[in-house]
Amino acid sequence: xxxxxxxxxxxxxxxxxxxxxxxxxxxxxxxxxxxxxxxxxxxxxxxxxxxxxxxxxxxxxxxxxxxxxxxxxxxxxxxxxxxxxxxxxxxxxxxxxxxxxxxxxxxxxxxxxxxxxxxxxxxxxxxxxxxxxxxxxxxxxxxxxxxxxxxxxxxxxxxxxxxxxxxxxxxxxxxxxxxxxxxxxxxxxxxxxxxxxxxxxxxxxxxxxxxxxxxxxxxxxxxxxxxxxxxxxxxxxxxxxxxxxxxxxxxxxxxxxxxxxxxxxxxxxxxxxxxxxxxxxxxxxxxxxxxxxxxxxx
Numbered sequence: 001x002x003x004x005x006x007x008x009x010x011x012x013x014x015x016x017x018x019x020x021x022x023x024x025x026x027x028x029x030x031x032x033x034x035x036x037x038x039x040x041x042x043x044x045x046x047x048x049x050x051x052x053x054x055x056x057x058x059x060x061x062x063x064x065x066x067x068x069x070x071x072x073x074x075x076x077x078x079x080x081x082x083x084x085x086x087x088x089x090x091x092x093x094x095x096x097x098x099x100x101x102x103x104x105x106x107x108x109x110x111x112x113x114x115x116x117x118x119x120x121x122x123x124x125x126x127x128x129x130x131x132x133x134x135x136x137x138x139x140x141x142x143x144x145x146x147x148x149x150x151x152x153x154x155x156x157x158x159x160x161x162x163x164x165x166x167x168x169x170x171x172x173x174x175x176x177x178x179x180x181x182x183x184x185x186x187x188x189x190x191x192x193x194x195x196x197x198x199x200x201x202x203x204x205x206x207x208x209x210x211x212x213x214x215x216x217x218x219x220x221x222x223x224x225x226x227x228x229x230x231x232x233x234x235x236x237x238x239x240x241x242x243x244x245x246x247x248x249x250x251x252x253x254x255x256x257x258x259x260x261x262x263x264x265x266x267x268x269x270x271x272x273x274x275x276x277x278x279x280x281x282x283x284x285x286x287x288x289x290x291x292x293x294x295x296x297x298x
Contacts, residue, residue, distance in 0.1 A: 001024055001025050001026055002025045002026070002058040002059060002148045002149075003025070003026045003028075003046075003053070003056055003057050003058050003059075004020050004025050004026070004027050004028070004057065004058060004059045004060070004061065004148065004149060005027075005028040005029070005030065005050065005053070005054070005057050005059075005060045005061070006020065006027065006028070006029050006030070006060075006061045006063060007030050007031075007050075007060060007061070007062050007063065007064065007073050007080075008030075008031060008062065008063035008064040008065075008069075009029050009030070009031035009033070009036040009037065009039075009040055009063075010031070010036075010063070010065075011124040011127070011230075011231060011232070012063055012093070012120060012123075012124060012127045013029075013031070013061075013063030013064075013093075013127075014029070014036065014040065014127075014128075015124055015125075015126075015127025015128035015129075016061055016063055016093070016120075016127050016132075016153050017029040017040055017045065017061075018040075018043070018128055019127070019128065019129070019130035019152045019153045020061075020148075020149060020152045020153060021043075021044055021045060022130070022152070023130070023148070023151065023152035025148060025152065026046050027044075027045055027046060028045060028046045028048060028050070028053060028057075029041070029045045030050050050080075051078070054080050054083045054084060055083055055084065055085055056085070057084060057085070057088055058088055058089070058145070058148070059088060059089045059090075059091060059145060059146060059148065059149050060080060060084065060088070060089075060090050060091065061091040061093060061149055061153075062074070062090060062091065062092050062093060062094065063093045063094070063120075064094050065094060065236075065239070066094055066095070066096065066239055067094065067096040067097065067100045069094065070092055070094050070096060070100075070104065071100075071104070074090065074104065074107070074108065075107060081107065081108050081111045081113050082111050084111070084113050085112075086112035086113070087112065087113075087114065087141075087145065088113055088114065088145065089113070089114040089115070089116055089142055089145035089146045090104075090108055090113060090114065090115045090116065091116045091118045091146050091149055092104060092115065092116065092117060092118060092119075093118055093119060093120045093134075094119070095119055095168070095171050095172070095175060095239070095240050095243060096119075096168050096243070097168065097172075097243055097246065097247060098164075098165035098166070098168040098169045098172070098247070099165070100168070101115075101117040101137075101164040101165050101167065101168040102163070102164050102165045104117075104164065105117065105138070105163065105164035105165075114138070114139065114141055114142040114145050114146075115138060115142060115164055116136055116137075116138040116142040116143065116145075116146045116164075116167075117136065117137045117138055117164035117165060117166070117167035117168055118134050118135070118136040118138075118146070118150075118167055119134070119135050119167055119168055119170075119171035120132050120133070120134055120135075121133045121134075121135070121171070121174055121178075122155075123218065123231060123232065124231050124232075126155070127153070130152055130153050130154070130155070131154070131155035132153055132154045132155065132156075133154065133155065133156045133157075133158070134150060134153070134154045134156070134157045134158065134167075135158050135160060135167045135168075135170040135171050135174070136150070136157055136158060136159060136160060136167050137159070137160040137161035137162070137163060137164055137165060137166035137167040137168075138161075138162070138163065138164055138167075139162055139163070140162065143159070158170070169247075172243060172244050172247055175240040175241065175243070175244055176241070176244045176255070176258050178215055179237050179240060179241045179244075179258070179261050179262070179265070180257055180258060180261045181213045181214075181215035181216065182215050182219055182237075182261075182278050182279065182281060183260075183261035183264045183265065183281055184261070185213070185215060185216040185219060185220055185279075185282075186223070186264070186279065186281045186282035186284070186285055187264075187285055188202070188206070188211070188216075189202050189220055189223060189282060190282055190285035190286055190289060190291055190293075191285075193286075193289075193291050194289060194291070199220070199223055199224045199293070199294055200224050202220065203217075203220045203221060203224055206220075207220075219277070219278065219279040220279070222277050222279040223279050223282050223293060223294065224294055225294065225295070226293065226294040226295015226296065227277075227295070228273070228276035228277040228279065228280045229277060230275060230276055230277045230278075231277055232277065232278050233274065233275055233276065233277065233278060234265055234268045234269055234273050234274045234275070234276055234277070234278050234280055234281060235269055235274040235275065236278065237261075237262070237265035237278060237281075238262065238265055238266055238269060241258055241261060241262040241265065242262065244258050245258060245259060245262065264281050264284050264285075265278070265281055267284045268280055268281045268283060268284050271283060271284065271287070
């Protein structure tokens with residue numbers, strides 16, 4: 001039994017923590033929203049403050065929003081890296097630039113702490129089921145130290161290199177496609193509405209045709225039901241697609257389709273939908289075309 005902490009108990013982090021706990025490890029969960037921490041403890045999570053237990057941990061999974069939060073957890077006031085035991089591992093799951101991942105690996109190494117660049121994919125349901133895909137890179141020692149967490153949380157672990165950065169690079173490729181697919185799904189669904197194709201019929205037919213995608217099949221039903229409870233919020237995409245475009249700029253690579261998708265998510269956030277499920281990007285198209293989506297106007 002390993003002693004493992006999960007920092008960040010949002011939709012993904014809570015599922016990750018629950019999967020680790022279910023695998024039989026002593027699992028601590030922490031979140032800035034204290035009710036999430038309390039909920040996890042009530043479901044069997046270990047008791048104890050982060051200050052009290054950080055020196056005994058074998059692994060810490062950092063499942064926060066972005067690079068700034070990752071850095072704050074590791075090296076901010078009361079940062080964990082300087083207080084973890086030698087040979088413990090940080091499993092960093094946020095979408096971050098590859099250069100940032102390499103920097104975190106080097107800074108952790110100065111404290112004798114291992115670092116696994118391990119961005120995740122699969123959504124909240126797969127996180128809760130322990131069936132994530134993890135795009136990981138790091139030293140053999142980091143992979144070995146992280147194995148209990150990987151075994152508990154992932155259906156597939158892609159070993160992408162022996163140093164941090166490669167995992168984050170692959171996640172950027174994935175996020176380019178995922179963000180574009182969501183925006184394109186919204187464009188296609190609302191385009192269909194202008195031609196008399198209902199959202200329900202769109203999902204029924206296109207999900208069985210060549211134009212489908214995992215994102216279409218996962219997100220379009222949210223529009224059909226009119227339920228925008230955030231599984232993955234609109235606000236994630238200006239960050240993630242912004243990272244993609246920053247990487248592309250540094251590589252002198254043009255990514256015009258990514259840029260177009262980014263503008264639609266920015267528009268959705270500007271309309272006040274930033275905290276809603278990312279399928280709410282369809283509301284940008286609906287507003288511009290004078291369309292009424294399911295659940296609106298009732």
